[in-house]
Amino acid sequence: MVALKVKPKAGAEENLEEMRIDWAEAEKLRRQEADWAFILSQPPRITQALMEYVRAADLLRCAKTAGLSPGEFDRLRERASIMSHL
Amino acid sequence: MKASTNTSTLIRFYRASSFTEKLKELYDEGILIPDFCWEELMQRRDLPENQKMMKDETVFLIVVKLSLSEMERTVDLIDFAYGYASLQLDMEEATAISMGEFRGAEDTLSDDYVALALPHLTELRVSVLSSLDVLAKMVGKNVLKARDPAEFKDLVAKFEEECKEKFSRRKLDKLIRELYPTSV
Numbered sequence: 001m002v003a004l005k006v007k008p009k010a011g012a013e014e015n016l017e018e019m020r021i022d023w024a025e026a027e028k029l030r031r032q033e034a035d036w037a038f039i040l041s042q043p044p045r046i047t048q049a050l051m052e053y054v055r056a057a058d059l060l061r062c063a064k065t066a067g068l069s070p071g072e073f074d075r076l077r078e079r080a081s082i083m084s085h086l
Numbered sequence: 087m088k089a090s091t092n093t094s095t096l097i098r099f100y101r102a103s104s105f106t107e108k109l110k111e112l113y114d115e116g117i118l119i120p121d122f123c124w125e126e127l128m129q130r131r132d133l134p135e136n137q138k139m140m141k142d143e144t145v146f147l148i149v150v151k152l153s154l155s156e157m158e159r160t161v162d163l164i165d166f167a168y169g170y171a172s173l174q175l176d177m178e179e180a181t182a183i184s185m186g187e188f189r190g191a192e193d194t195l196s197d198d199y200v201a202l203a204l205p206h207l208t209e210l211r212v213s214v215l216s217s218l219d220v221l222a223k224m225v226g227k228n229v230l231k232a233r234d235p236a237e238f239k240d241l242v243a244k245f246e247e248e249c250k251e252k253f254s255r256r257k258l259d260k261l262i263r264e265l266y267p268t269s270v
Binding site: 009023058 | 170206
């Protein structure tokens with residue numbers, strides 16, 4: 001394994017554990033609130049991107065998956081009632 | 087004060103039109119945007135927020151091309167996020183951070199969870215702020231007025247309504263404790 005040039009800081013492990021709990025809670029809320037009927041009624045590529053957004057709330061990446069600009073995808077996210085909770 | 091961004095936070099602040107001018111006031115030296123992020127964003131120039139951003143290009147929003155040193159740092163950050171924490175830091179976010187570090191920005195603005203996690207995992211020469219953090223910073227710097235936790239919550243609710251977003255309540259409570267240590 002190649003050594004990483006960037007090194008972890010003190011407490012990084014504990015911070016990561018705490019953040020993973022927050023991310024899981026946020027994802028749970030996104031899953032609960034999302035308009036699944038809308039999401040599943042979209043063309044497959046859009047459905048995939050919206051589901052990816054429910055999982056990780058990464059706007060730029062999901063816009064690429066959907067083949068849309070970030071602004072267009074942001075409106076789609078809004079129509080699908082997916083709030084980031086981050 | 088200067089910032090850099092991957093554009094995710096910018097979209098929110100330009101959709102939330104009551105807050106756009108406040109962003110300019112806070113970052114009076116401008117906001118740096120990697121050129122490829124700007125191109126991705128401007129695939130749809132007709133969107134209202136993009137129209138407003140185009141008017142601000144060069145005067146407030148500064149589109150920049152990455153240098154070789156910034157590119158190397160970008161790759162190192164991506165490798166670290168994956169190698170240390172199995173997190174996928176995207177090129178857009180990593181670039182905004184490295185560009186901010188090399189060009190003297192105080193903050194990198196991003197609403198991406200991996201970018202926001204990075205300063206908790208390693209030392210960076212910039213702070214990474216979400217939209218919610220930026221609102222708190224605006225209050226801390228008196229760019230926005232919120233005299234108590236209730237007023238700050240109202241302000242956040244207004245921002246959420248305008249950009250059609252909801253933030254973490256736990257994070258909001260944490261920011262309130264930091265902003266108003268004696269009232270909570």
